[in-house]
Amino acid sequence: MLARGPSSDGVGCARGLRRHVDDPTRVAERLRARGRDGMPLLLGMAHILPCNGTSPSIDDSVWMAPNATVVGSVTLGAASTVWFSAVVRGDVAPITVGKRVNIQDGAVIHGTYDKSETVLEDDVSIGHNAIVHGAHVQKGALIGMGAVVMDHAVVGPHAVVAAGAVVLAGTVIGEGELWAGVPAKSRGKVSDELKTHLAATSARYVEYASWMQGEDV
DSSP states (O other): OEEOOOOTTSSOSOSOEEEESSOHHHHHHHHHHHOBTTBOOOOSEEEEEOBTTBOOEEOTTOEEOTTOEEEEEEEEOTTOEEOTTOEEEEEEEEEEEOTTOEEOTTOEEEOOTTTOOEEEOTTOEEOTTOEEESOEEOTTOEEOTTOEEOTTOEEOTTOEEOTTOEEOTTOEEOTTEEEETTTTEEEEEOOHHHHHHHHHHHHHHHHHHHHHTTSOO
């Protein structure tokens, strides 16, 4: 478990911490050798920042992309992954992420000060560029690419929010339901084909992250 201590002044988010996966000098040397046209590749580190005296708690098995950012009161469970340019910002409200959750490229997880917390239960998938803001996403659900889920919404177990949908604040989505549109509305139950795909998604992202292990990214 990676747990950063409080910031030295006890307040603010100004002092950034980074997780280094290797000695920076040796990594840089290898990357220069591997880079094309003299351009080095990305260093293998993610941005982990304390905020207001609270720092992220990150299980040792979590994989984070080099430019992922995790801030403040955030808990990341075992085998979860945070992908390129994703932001998990627990500066104003806590964020709890369960096991085998994948937060894909460009996604934003946040909450509202003194109003809403964010919970992503085990095996949840957050698609590319999706926003989950102060909502509760239950076990095995999928939030599609570019979708927005607002404060106090509840997405039931194994439900799907379609790409580009906007789930309004306080909406409750039942187990295994498919919601789509702006604002999102129920489109019935998730198909058997999509159920099969959904059931495999969290495991696939654990596998994808394993491809990165030991690599200089």
